[in-house]
Amino acid sequence: MLDLYHAEPAANSLKVLIAIKEKGVAFTSHFVNLHKFEQHEPAFLEVNPNGQVPALVHDGKVITESTVINEYLDEAFSGPPLRPADAYGRARMRIWTKFVDEYFCPALSFIAWHHMIRNITDKLTPEEFEQKVARIPLKEQQDKWRTSAKQGYTKEQLDNWGRQVRTSIARMESQLAVTPWLAGDAFSLADVACFAMAAGVPRMSPNLVNEKDTPRFMDWHARMSARPGVQAALAMPNPVRDTLEASRSQMSSALR
Numbered sequence: 057m058l059d060l061y062h063a064e065p066a067a068n069s070l071k072v073l074i075a076i077k078e079k080g081v082a083f084t085s086h087f088v089n090l091h092k093f094e095q096h097e098p099a100f101l102e103v104n105p106n107g108q109v110p111a112l113v114h115d116g117k118v119i120t121e122s123t124v125i126n127e128y129l130d131e132a133f134s135g136p137p138l139r140p141a142d143a144y145g146r147a148r149m150r151i152w153t154k155f156v157d158e159y160f161c162p163a164l165s166f167i168a169w170h171h172m173i174r175n176i177t178d179k180l181t182p183e184e185f186e187q188k189v190a191r192i193p194l195k196e197q198q199d200k201w202r203t204s205a206k207q208g209y210t211k212e213q214l215d216n217w218g219r220q221v222r223t224s225i226a227r228m229e230s231q232l233a234v235t236p237w238l239a240g241d242a243f244s245l246a247d248v249a250c251f252a253m254a255a256g257v258p259r260m261s262p263n264l265v266n267e268k269d270t271p272r273f274m275d276w277h278a279r280m281s282a283r284p285g286v287q288a289a290l291a292m293p294n295p296v297r298d299t300l301e302a303s304r305s306q307m308s309s310a311l312r
């Protein structure tokens with residue numbers, strides 16, 4: 057029995073959806089609508105007390121943290137390997153997945169929340185909003201919801217996160233000049249992690265990634281997009297697509 061709790065195919069949810077589809081492992085999908093605050097409902101907190109997706113439940117055992125989930129999927133199930141065969145290759149892969157978790161994803165996430173939050177919270181009264189936020193288990197996440205809802209991040213903070221996203225893309229471009237995939241000669245969880253964050257960037261920010269400035273990134277993005285596992289992950293239901301689209305152009309200006 058394998059159950060995956062995830063949101064729309066973007067960011068950390070997309071990361072795990074790509075891995076599970078690439079592996080070809082059968083699973084039961086549980087869509088958690090972040091725009092309806094379902095990740096903070098008591099039923100989901102029983103699965104992940106941090107109130108965040110994704111979360112995997114394998115024969116009753118819960119695994120959280122998208123990067124850990126992906127390594128677990130590769131270790132626990134047969135199917136095409138998603139990690140390099142040698143120790144050095146796996147170390148290189150983990151340098152990328154750690155970089156995504158600690159640098160690329162947080163920078164993108166703060167920018168996304170800043171621009172998207174009004175589309176999520178607009179219909180709530182201040183009291184309703186505060187009730188929703190009070191249920192969030194992690195103080196850091198409460199702060200993030202409250203600060204973004206009042207558009208409280210400074211221009212300096214937003215500029216810095218924009219710079220970090222540009223640095224992340226530049227780092228990928230440099231690596232792809234040396235090896236066809238991020239951790240070496242073969243597709244791996246390093247590519248999965250980076251693509252989960254960067255999938256929407258060409259459409260959102262053509263001024264940042266394009267054939268002239270980042271040709272290797274574009275080629276890698278096309279190779280990733282052509283993979284059946286990636287296509288299957290991106291085709292998972294996305295009931296919040298309109299809200300994401302509405303925020304896209306605002307995010308684009310933050311990445312310039």
Ligand SMILES: N[C@@H](CCC(=O)N[C@@H](CS)C(=O)NCC(=O)O)C(=O)O
Nearest residue numbers: 067068069108109110121122123197
């Ligand atoms: N480090 C965690 C981060 C998970 C995370 O930030 N999930 C986001 C979606 S990409 C989430 O659930 N956000 C909703 C919230 O925190 O209220 C992981 O990699 O799984």
